[in-house]
Amino acid sequence: MWQTIIIQPFTNILLLINSLVHNFGLSIILFTILIRLLTHPLTVQQLKATKTMQSLQEDPRYIKMQEKYKNDKDKLAEEQMKLYKELGINPMGSCLPLLIQLPIILGLYQSVIKAMAASPLELFNLEQIVYPRWINAANLLPLNNQFLWMDLGQPERLTIFGVALPVLAILVVLTTFLQSKLVQPPATPGNDQAAMVNNSMSLYMPILMGFMAYSLASGLALYFLVSNIFTIGQYALLGRANWRNIIPFQKKEDAPKAGAAKAGAAKAVPAKNVQIVEPAKTPSSKTSGTTSSSNKKKRPPRKQHK
């Protein structure tokens, strides 16, 4: 079923693109962009839901109930659900689009592997799933794996002055790092653990992806690279890229404000008067900053608020 619904159509689309552009590297790039564009609405939906959830975590009512019911998980869950309902938030809103995207992205990855077919068995299995009305398999297969200096079926190395450099793997490491930093949300009060997870993932993911790009066929490394660049572009266009995470001086300038914002927002207004920040219109850090600057001197630290 997975094969018929996802892998077969994806592979045929990839082969169809290849039959038009006659370049497998370019086909992987175009195919990745095409599939990621198709899943773009889901990404937007996911980002909106994530932002709403992040904003909620800055809500004093939310913070207060975390403190109040920290020893009663059931009651905390119950109160959280009440708050979600009151504010019209679907707690699964950010997971669902991601869950729908995951099989598509996995299918994209697997169809790239399938199309590379570097052995008789793999090519035979590829030949069996080609839609004959779309593609003349005999003329097209096997695909020409040469792209720029790469054999897309082999791990990539570019020899410069006698040194074989894994250029693609280096680019994958850089873009994965960049991507994970840019998509990392601003830290929210009481969420040190989440921040630490994010920071660690920013470190581990580039290493893992770099290792895979170094050791796997360069066709897959190319897919990783294009996918990373697309994600960065997507976040940037949606205004969700946190550039301050990678631009040091900007971070330094903004850091005190952001810190103050969190402190202020955490304890500022009585619960009833709190407005949930509209995520699509106002970046959360800025909003928090504004709140904090007006309340900073008056408000005691959050711990004293208990």
Place this chain on the structure above:
Amino acid sequence: MKKSHLLLITLFIGLTLLMSACMPGPRVVDAPGLSMDDTDVFVSYSSFVYSLDASKGTVNWSYPEQASTQIVFYAPPLVTDDAVFIGDLANEFHKLDKATGQELWGYPGAEGFYLGQAAILDGVVYAPNNDGTLYALDAENGSLLWTFKTGHYLWAQPQIMNDVIYLGSMDHFVYAISLDGQEIWSKELSGAVTGAPILNEDGSMLFVGSLDNEMIALDTASGEEVWTFGTSQSVWGTSILADGRLIFTDSAGTVYAVDAESGEALWQTSTSAEIVGGVSSIGDGFVVATKEGQLRAFDFDGGAKWEASLEGEIYQAPVANNDLLVTGLINGGELVYGFNLTGVQLWSTTPGK
């Protein structure tokens, strides 16, 4: 250790495992490669090359001593009187001692996998590689003599006769090459060539199957097409010549016999199952192996002789000597099965299990 650190480490390990599951392990997957002589069967599969006793299927030796995820073998071994030649997926070609399995030399200079069977003549080994290059190596010491570059993977065993090497490539070309590595002629076909071409007795005609649903006879002197026979599906695997009849299969499972001189159809029969490996000669008849694990034996007139069913998938043609037929399977029961030539199973084994 803090809970959060534990969580992070668990998350990272889980992610690594998940991503590893997506990795193809050995970089490609293929069926076991088989060869045999009068006394031994040689099997290449996954991390090892095995020598098996042909009479019992027991392991004589395996190479290398320790399994490695990088060193993977699928190419059918080339067996001579005293050596076994085989390439791996780490782009290295090996000469092994036939009696002990000890490595005698290795040639690491290729840029692609070895999936095709090598050929040997007069102390020179001709090794086809996935980087599209045919490597001519000194069989004694493994030194590179010359290379011949084609446009795509080389999976088919080169054929050598009258000082000419005939090479089918996945770039849709057939090449005739001199023994010093110079191209004599090349002929473009409409499909890729996966199976080894075969020559007629005097070496005047070369028969090549292509993935564009055809079997083609070429004049070996000029490379010109003599005749073309259309099939219903792509032609994979090996063909045989028997009493002037060329016998071959297509992937739809049809077995064809055509007159080798004229290309006229003599008979055809359907096995109703996909055939990838092609045809193997067994004395007074031949055997085809279907992908679904059936062995079907016929006489040269297309009459059924016997059949046997195995659990698994067969992607390579069985190999046979005067007494024994051996086939390799994946995704099923055992890896290798031995039959006598009347279809009685003698042994089965999965070496290293």
